[in-house]
Amino acid sequence: MDLVSQTKCFGGSIEVYSHASIACQSPMKFSIYLPPQAKARSLPVLYFLSGLTCTEENFMAKAGAQQFAAKYGLILVAPDTSPRNTGIAGEDEDWDFGTGAGFYVDATAEPWSQHYRMYSYIVDELPELIGENFPVLRDRQSITGHSMGGHGALICALQNPDRYRSVSAFAPICAPIQCQWGQKAFSNYLGANQNDWRSYDASELVRVGQFPGSILIDQGSEDKFLANQLLPTVFQQACADVGQSLNLRIQPGYDHSYYFIASFIEDHIRFHAEML
Numbered sequence: 001m002d003l004v005s006q007t008k009c010f011g012g013s014i015e016v017y018s019h020a021s022i023a024c025q026s027p028m029k030f031s032i033y034l035p036p037q038a039k040a041r042s043l044p045v046l047y048f049l050s051g052l053t054c055t056e057e058n059f060m061a062k063a064g065a066q067q068f069a070a071k072y073g074l075i076l077v078a079p080d081t082s083p084r085n086t087g088i089a090g091e092d093e094d095w096d097f098g099t100g101a102g103f104y105v106d107a108t109a110e111p112w113s114q115h116y117r118m119y120s121y122i123v124d125e126l127p128e129l130i131g132e133n134f135p136v137l138r139d140r141q142s143i144t145g146h147s148m149g150g151h152g153a154l155i156c157a158l159q160n161p162d163r164y165r166s167v168s169a170f171a172p173i174c175a176p177i178q179c180q181w182g183q184k185a186f187s188n189y190l191g192a193n194q195n196d197w198r199s200y201d202a203s204e205l206v207r208v209g210q211f212p213g214s215i216l217i218d219q220g221s222e223d224k225f226l227a228n229q230l231l232p233t234v235f236q237q238a239c240a241d242v243g244q245s246l247n248l249r250i251q252p253g254y255d256h257s258y259y260f261i262a263s264f265i266e267d268h269i270r271f272h273a274e275m276l
């Protein structure tokens with residue numbers, strides 16, 4: 001791991017690291033916030049998965065989460081949203097696919113399958129790396145995220161309820177199989193057979209196995225992606241059908257931006273802190 005930067009914040013430290021990822025076969029970056037308590041003892045960790053076009057920086061710079069991580073005694077980890085500069089033709093052409101848009105799946109289709117393995121990176125490799133290098137309580141981790149990353153958080157938790165104590169999301173893409181962003185990503189990363197997409201769709205996954213604990217979702221009513229891409233009511237219906245506890249809060253007037261995330265980040269950090 002190479003330290004890229006270190007910045008003091010609310011008595012703790014925001015650090016950015018670069019490392020050679022085994023899952024992605026490429027360098028990957030992540031940012032971590034170590035609150036002041038981390039100097040004295042091991043702490044639980046909350047992962048934040050960002051949305052389309054983001055890097056490891058957006059959440060740390062814009063969500064205002066550090067003060068609450070310090071208040072509740074949690075370490076925050078925000079990974080990048082895809083491998084970068086892999087040399088795959090066309091990886092930088094679209095903002096909603098390829099670079100900055102890994103969708104937290106393990107690609108199986110060429111040419112993406114060698115590098116775009118964000119699911120394994122988030123679920124297996126990164127927690128192992130964090131556990132080896134930072135003062136974290138390895139069995140006390142939770143996950144949250146925004147938009148593409150909100151959906152990433154949902155699928156990681158639904159597929160691994162034993163590894164995460166709690167899960168929440170801000171404006172998640174709730175049913176990728178049914179929206180344009182998801183169809184574009186899944187057809188390219190996973191191939192044409194839609195049956196292969198189901199294990200990466202939260203609204204399908206929750207029908208197969210539920211998360212033991214309530215899921216918290218905040219969604220702005222004025223989010224321009226709400227009606228066409230995010231589809232929270234599809235996930236809400238699936239949860240209702242199978243008895244998954246869900247607290248879906250429609251927040252009047254809020255849009256899709258980090259101003260919305262900043263407005264509710266304390267609620268989410270407190271929600272996770274109570275479970276951690």
Ligand SMILES: N[C@@H](CCC(=O)N[C@@H](CS)C(=O)NCC(=O)O)C(=O)O
Pocket residue numbers: 050051052053054058062095146147148256257258
């Ligand atoms: N580029 C897109 C918007 C992409 C977008 O809204 N990305 C969200 C995640 S889905 C984000 O967090 N952007 C980075 C930021 O706001 O810092 C557009 O033109 O509509």
